[in-house]
Amino acid sequence: MARPLEEELDALKQQSLLRRLREIESQPGTAMTYAGRQLINFSSNDYLGLAGEAFLRDAAKEAIDAYGVGATASRLVCGTLSPHVALEEKLAAFKRAEAALCFSSGYATALGTLGALAGKGDVIILDKLAHASLIDGARLSGAVLRVFPHNQVDKLESHLQWARKEHPQARILVVTESVFSMDGDRAPLAELVEVKDRYEALLLVDEAHAVGVVGPNGRGLAERLGLSQRVDIQMGTLSKALGVSGGYICGRRALIDWLINRARSFVYSTAPPPALAAAACAAVEFLESAAGEARRRRLWDNLKILATGLPPGLTPEKLQSAIVPVMLGEEAAALQASKMFYDNGFFIPAIRYPTVARGTARLRLTLSAAHFPEEIQAVTSALWELVR
Numbered sequence: 001m002a003r004p005l006e007e008e009l010d011a012l013k014q015q016s017l018l019r020r021l022r023e024i025e026s027q028p029g030t031a032m033t034y035a036g037r038q039l040i041n042f043s044s045n046d047y048l049g050l051a052g053e054a055f056l057r058d059a060a061k062e063a064i065d066a067y068g069v070g071a072t073a074s075r076l077v078c079g080t081l082s083p084h085v086a087l088e089e090k091l092a093a094f095k096r097a098e099a100a101l102c103f104s105s106g107y108a109t110a111l112g113t114l115g116a117l118a119g120k121g122d123v124i125i126l127d128k129l130a131h132a133s134l135i136d137g138a139r140l141s142g143a144v145l146r147v148f149p150h151n152q153v154d155k156l157e158s159h160l161q162w163a164r165k166e167h168p169q170a171r172i173l174v175v176t177e178s179v180f181s182m183d184g185d186r187a188p189l190a191e192l193v194e195v196k197d198r199y200e201a202l203l204l205v206d207e208a209h210a211v212g213v214v215g216p217n218g219r220g221l222a223e224r225l226g227l228s229q230r231v232d233i234q235m236g237t238l239s240k241a242l243g244v245s246g247g248y249i250c251g252r253r254a255l256i257d258w259l260i261n262r263a264r265s266f267v268y269s270t271a272p273p274p275a276l277a278a279a280a281c282a283a284v285e286f287l288e289s290a291a292g293e294a295r296r297r298r299l300w301d302n303l304k305i306l307a308t309g310l311p312p313g314l315t316p317e318k319l320q321s322a323i324v325p326v327m328l329g330e331e332a333a334a335l336q337a338s339k340m341f342y343d344n345g346f347f348i349p350a351i352r353y354p355t356v357a358r359g360t361a362r363l364r365l366t367l368s369a370a371h372f373p374e375e376i377q378a379v380t381s382a383l384w385e386l387v388r
């Protein structure tokens with residue numbers, strides 16, 4: 001007989017792997033209230049500080065007044081409202097793609113898209129550090145799966161060679177992120193594009209942590225490298241730097257039409273609330289503006305302040321995104337460090353197995369354009385304290 005859940009939970013606790021929810025009592029922003037205490041938040045994905053912005057709230061409120069709260073049906077029935085259409089047009093232009101399609105979450109985007117593009121007899125090749133949503137989507141698709149070591153293009157190429165030989169008729173899909181969610185580093189996109197073209201594979205790049213952060217006006221890494229037209233499937237979320245909620249795919253019109261017909265998480269799910277689409281549209285508009293670009297630059301100024309103050313050894317030598325992993329190794333060490341920061345007034349979560357591999361536990365410190373230089377200096381002092 002299977003062990004009772006209580007015992008399983010207890011085992012997790014013994015291994016420092018138990019997780020629990022924490023109730024945050026404050027507005028989005030760098031100052032947060034948790035358990036009645038004031039903390040400086042270094043854990044959110046609200047990289048530009050947009051989630052609490054008045055102009056996003058206003059966009060959502062106006063849409064609620066005009067369209068109500070719920071979308072009342074799936075997108076294919078009567079759930080496609082004007083804010084959805086406006087957002088998709090805005091996103092396609094922003095990502096310099098023919099068309100875009102929005103989903104209720106990034107997770108649903110990955111599940112629906114991979115399942116629509118690959119099936120039995122096809123091959124999906126993933127970077128080892130690809131996000132859980134991409135792994136789950138790949139598994140659910142029924143395609144043959146292969147994993148290449150993180151960012152190792154030569155290893156990817158061996159898989160491509162194998163796939164072309166063993167599965168000559170297959171659709172081959174290479175899946176990676178542009179900025180990796182738990183490591184903050186970037187994919188070698190130019191090399192990936194070159195190799196996937198040679199094997200006539202399709203490339204899906206998840207820009208969840210690059211949008212709003214990397215490239216002109218935060219258009220992402222593909223645009224930064226001039227590769228937007230060569231990435232077949234551009235994925236992203238509306239829930240991180242854009243400060244709202246939802247996910248999207250950008251690409252050719254035929255890709256979007258195919259997803260409308262075949263992505264199950266799109267077809268069989270109620271459309272996202274129109275107010276969220278309106279708020280996301282306002283967020284993209286902001287990114288395109290001079291004020292948006294200035295905000296993104298402020299994030300990079302903040303990253304510079306952080307980089308100059310960091311103690312050596314714990315963090316990557318070069319910061320390539322707003323995500324700064326503080327590598328600790330043991331699960332218990334990460335928990336203890338997180339507690340130390342908490343006691344000193346900072347909120348920085350410990351990231352453990354199964355989010356990252358066993359023995360690679362870390363703190364995941366994220367920076368925002370909204371942080372004040374003094375807050376950043378305070379957290380670097382605490383990091384030096386941790387080293388001691």
Ligand SMILES: *Cc1c(COP(=O)(O)O)cnc(C)c1O
Pocket residue numbers: 105106107108110131133177181206208209237238239245246247
């Ligand atoms: C957060 C994240 C997702 C999921 O997006 P949600 O909108 O939170 O569901 C997908 N991919 C990556 C790389 C992510 O970091």
